[in-house]
Amino acid sequence: xxxxxxxxxxxxxxxxxxxxxxxxxxxxxxxxxxxxxxxxxxxxxxxxxxxxxxxxxxxxxxxxxxxxxxxxxxxxxxxxxxxxxxxxxxxxxxxxxxxxxxxxxxxxxxxxxxx
Amino acid sequence: xxxxxxxxxxxxxxxxxxxxxxxxxxxxxxxxxxxxxxxxxxxxxxxxxxxxxxxxxxxxxxxxxxxxxxxxxxxxxxxxxxxxxxxxxxxxxxxxxxxxxxxxxxxxxxxxx
Numbered sequence: 001x002x003x004x005x006x007x008x009x010x011x012x013x014x015x016x017x018x019x020x021x022x023x024x025x026x027x028x029x030x031x032x033x034x035x036x037x038x039x040x041x042x043x044x045x046x047x048x049x050x051x052x053x054x055x056x057x058x059x060x061x062x063x064x065x066x067x068x069x070x071x072x073x074x075x076x077x078x079x080x081x082x083x084x085x086x087x088x089x090x091x092x093x094x095x096x097x098x099x100x101x102x103x104x105x106x107x108x109x110x111x112x113x114x115x
Numbered sequence: 116x117x118x119x120x121x122x123x124x125x126x127x128x129x130x131x132x133x134x135x136x137x138x139x140x141x142x143x144x145x146x147x148x149x150x151x152x153x154x155x156x157x158x159x160x161x162x163x164x165x166x167x168x169x170x171x172x173x174x175x176x177x178x179x180x181x182x183x184x185x186x187x188x189x190x191x192x193x194x195x196x197x198x199x200x201x202x203x204x205x206x207x208x209x210x211x212x213x214x215x216x217x218x219x220x221x222x223x224x225x226x227x228x
Contacts, residue, residue, distance in 0.1 A: 004158070035218075040124070042204060042220035043159070050214075058215070090158050102147050102208055104216060106158030 003027045004107035006091050012113045019078040021110050023091030031094045032074035033104065034058075034066060036087040043090065049074060050096070081114040088112075118142045119207050121219035129227055134192040136222050138205030141186065145207035149216070150179060150190050153202045162203070163190070195226045 004025045013019050023032065034046040035058075045058030047066040055066055063085060067075045078085055088111050092104040120139045128134045138148075146167040151159040165172040165179045165188065172179050178191045192199055205219040 040220060042121075043218040045215060048215065092158075096214075102149065102164065102210065102216075103161050106151075106160070108158050109156075 029093035
């Protein structure tokens with residue numbers, strides 16, 4: 001079984017709809033991240049959480065919100081989706097307690113299309 | 116302001132030859148550097164890393180070189196294999212700072228049989 005899972009893997013929605021992307025991990029890591037990937041732009045950080053009660057904005061947080069429901073779960077919401085949020089979204093985890101927190105482990109990604 | 120730059124969007128090499136992927140950074144606070152590999156329809160996977168106290172780290176066919184004075188690092192793959200065809204992302208982090216990875220835009224490597 002995958003250590004970092006994302007649901008759904010693919011989603012097509014319409015402008016203005018609320019969308020939630022979910023991420024779960026069985027690695028026991030304390031840190032979780034949400035990135036988006038756009039062609040030619042690499043990976044950009046949306047939000048990150050270093051612990052259950054910790055939420056931080058990343059580089060491109062406008063239009064997004066997150067919830068860290070438990071150590072193993074980190075959800076990303078688009079309150080009112082717009083077409084330029086069409087992208088590939090990745091969840092990642094890392095573990096500071098092990099001392100190897102620089103290395104992040106990524107989920108398989110969610111391809112989101114906003115029409 | 117792009118802090119981590121991969122100026123070559125793509126690279127094509129022949130099987131068995133060396134692949135050299137380059138990365139430049141601007142933030143002198145970065146003290147740890149990583150390379151990730153990404154296949155289509157999969158998430159990025161960690162490949163190799165290097166601390167700023169070193170100038171070279173080797174793992175099998177993969178070697179990363181760091182030139183701190185030039186703020187430049189490179190990933191060498193020798194010999195290149197068709198299975199190495201993927202997008203490679205360079206990333207950097209300031210361990211005593213924000214502790215967030217900053218990624219480059221990636222270089223698509225194609226290894227031709």
